[in-house]
Amino acid sequence: MSDYFTIAGLAVIMTLTLILPFSVKKVEEELEAFLLIMGLSSVTISGLWSAALIEDAFREPVKITAAVLILGFAFRAARPWFGQCMNGLIKKLGLRWTLFALIAFLGLGSSLMTAVISALALAEMISLLKLDRASEIRIVVYACYAIGLGAALTPIGEPLGAIAVSKLKAPPHNAGFFYLLEQIGAWVVPGVLFTAFWGTRGLRAAGHSLAGLTEDSKETGGDIAGRSAKVYIFVMALIFLGAGLTPLAERFVPQMPAWGLYWANSISAVLDNATLAAAELVPIMTDRQVKFVLMGLLISGGMLIPGNIPNIISASKLGIKSGEWARAALPYGSALMAVYFVLMTILVK
Numbered sequence: 001m002s003d004y005f006t007i008a009g010l011a012v013i014m015t016l017t018l019i020l021p022f023s024v025k026k027v028e029e030e031l032e033a034f035l036l037i038m039g040l041s042s043v044t045i046s047g048l049w050s051a052a053l054i055e056d057a058f059r060e061p062v063k064i065t066a067a068v069l070i071l072g073f074a075f076r077a078a079r080p081w082f083g084q085c086m087n088g089l090i091k092k093l094g095l096r097w098t099l100f101a102l103i104a105f106l107g108l109g110s111s112l113m114t115a116v117i118s119a120l121a122l123a124e125m126i127s128l129l130k131l132d133r134a135s136e137i138r139i140v141v142y143a144c145y146a147i148g149l150g151a152a153l154t155p156i157g158e159p160l161g162a163i164a165v166s167k168l169k170a171p172p173h174n175a176g177f178f179y180l181l182e183q184i185g186a187w188v189v190p191g192v193l194f195t196a197f198w199g200t201r202g203l204r205a206a207g208h209s210l211a212g213l214t215e216d217s218k219e220t221g222g223d224i225a226g227r228s229a230k231v232y233i234f235v236m237a238l239i240f241l242g243a244g245l246t247p248l249a250e251r252f253v254p255q256m257p258a259w260g261l262y263w264a265n266s267i268s269a270v271l272d273n274a275t276l277a278a279a280e281l282v283p284i285m286t287d288r289q290v291k292f293v294l295m296g297l298l299i300s301g302g303m304l305i306p307g308n309i310p311n312i313i314s315a316s317k318l319g320i321k322s323g324e325w326a327r328a329a330l331p332y333g334s335a336l337m338a339v340y341f342v343l344m345t346i347l348v349k
Contacts, residue, residue, distance in 0.1 A: 009045040010248040013038055014279060017241070018267065021306065028306075032230050035237035035275065042244025053243050060166050061235035064114060064156045068231050071117045072224035082121075083128050099139060099200045107146030107192035108153075110310075111181075115151035115158040116227065119144070119310035123317040126213050134328075135203060136213045140314050141328040142199025145302040145336075146192045147310040148273075152298055153181045153188055158309055159235050159274035164294065167242050167281040173290070183287065184294050187340070191299075198332070213318040234274075242278030249282045258292035258348075262341060265296030269303035269333070272312075291348055295340055303333040 017038050020027040027034045043049055089098040102125060110118035122143050126136055151157030154177060155165040161180055168175040253261070261280070268276055280293055301307035305315045305325050315325060 006045060006247060007251060010042060010245055013042045014245060014248060017275060032233040032237060035241060036233060039237045039240025039244060043240050046244045046247050048243055057236045057239045060162060060239055061232045064162050064235060065228050065232040067114045067156050068116050069228040071113050075117055075120060076219050082124055086128055096200045096203050100196045103143045103146050103196035104193055106143060107150035110147045110151035111153035111157040115147050115310045118147045119313035122314055126318060137320055137324050138328050139199060140318060141325060142195050144310040144314055146195045148302050148308045149188045149298050150192045153185055159238060160277045162235055163238050163242055163274050163278045164281055166239055168283055170283045173283060183291055187295055238274055238278040245279045246282060249280055253280050253282060254284055258289050261289060262292040262296040265293060266300045268297045268300040269307050273297040273301040273308050288348055299333060299337050299340060303329050
C-alpha cells in the first residue's frame with residue numbers, strides 16, 4: 001500500500017512538473033524555484049534522502065556554473081572585437097558560409113563553452129546582421145537546434161548533459177566526462193553540421209534593414225552572476241527531481257521499447273529536456289534505450305521556445321514570439337525526428 005501511495009504521489013509531482021511551467025506564467029518565470037520545490041518534494045515522497053544525494057546536489061552543478069560565470073565575463077570583454085571579426089569573415093567567405101561556420105562552431109563548441117554562452121554569442125551575432133526578420137529568425141532557430149544538439153556532448157555543455165552523467169554514473173554505464181560523446185557523438189556531430197548547412201541556404205545580404213532582430217539589452221556583471229546562480233539552482237533542482245522520481249522511472253521506463261521512449265520525448269518541445277532526462281534516465285536502462293531517449297529529447301527540444309536553454313535565451317533577448325519560432329522550427333524538427341528515428345532503428349543495436 002505504501003508503495004502504491006509513493007508511485008501515486010510521484011505521478012502527481014511528474015504531472016505538475018510537466019504541466020505548470022507551460023501553463024502558469026508565474027511558474028515559468030520562477031522555474032528554478034518551482035523545480036527545486038518539486039525536487040525536494042519528490043525525494044521526500046520517495047524516502048530517498050541521504051548524505052550522498054545532498055553532496056551530489058551541491059557538487060554536480062559547480063562545473064557548469066563556473067563555466068557559465070567565467071565564460072560570461074570573458075565573452076563580454078571580447079564583444080568589441082566580435083563585430084570586426086564577423087564583418088571580416090563575411091568579406092572573405094560570403095554571408096552563407098560565414099553563418100554556416102559560426103553556427104557549426106557555436107553548435108560543436110557549446111559542449112565546452114556551454115549552451116548559455118553559445119546562445120548569448122548567437123544573440124550578439126544576429127544583432128549585427130542586416131537581413132529581414134524572417135531570415136534572421138530562421139538562422140536563430142537552426143542555430144539553437146545546433147547548440148542544443150552539440151551542448152549535450154559533455155556534462156558541462158548544458159544541464160541535460162550534467163543530469164545524464166549524474167544519473168548514469170553508476171554501473172553498468174559508469175558515465176564519466178566522455179560518456180555522452182561516446183554514446184551519441186556519431187549522431188550529434190553530423191546533425192549539427194547538416195543543421196548549419198540547411199539553415200543557411202538561400203541567404204543574401206539585404207542592406208540596412210529596420211525589421212531585423214536586436215538584443216533587448218547588454219549584459220552587466222550582475223546579469224552574468226545572476227544567470228550563473230540560476231543555472232546552479234536549476235541543476236541542483238533537477239538532481240533532486242531525478243533522484244526522487246527514480247522509483248517511478250524504474251517502474252515504467254525500462255518496460256518501454258526504445259522507439260516508444262523516443263517518440264514520447266516529443267513532449268520535450270514544451271518542457272525543458274533536462275527535466276525529462278532527470279525523470280527518465282536510470283542505470284538499469286540499456287545503451288540503446290539511453291541513445292533513443294537522449295536523441296528524442298535533443299531533437300524535439302528545438303521545436304518550441306520552452307524546449308531548451310538556448311531557445312529560451314535567444315527568444316527572450318531577441319524578442320522572438322512563440323508563433324514565429326514554431327513556424328520556423330516545427331517543420332524541420334518533425335522531419336529531423338523522422339529521419340533520425342529511421343536511421344537509429346536500423347543502425348543502433
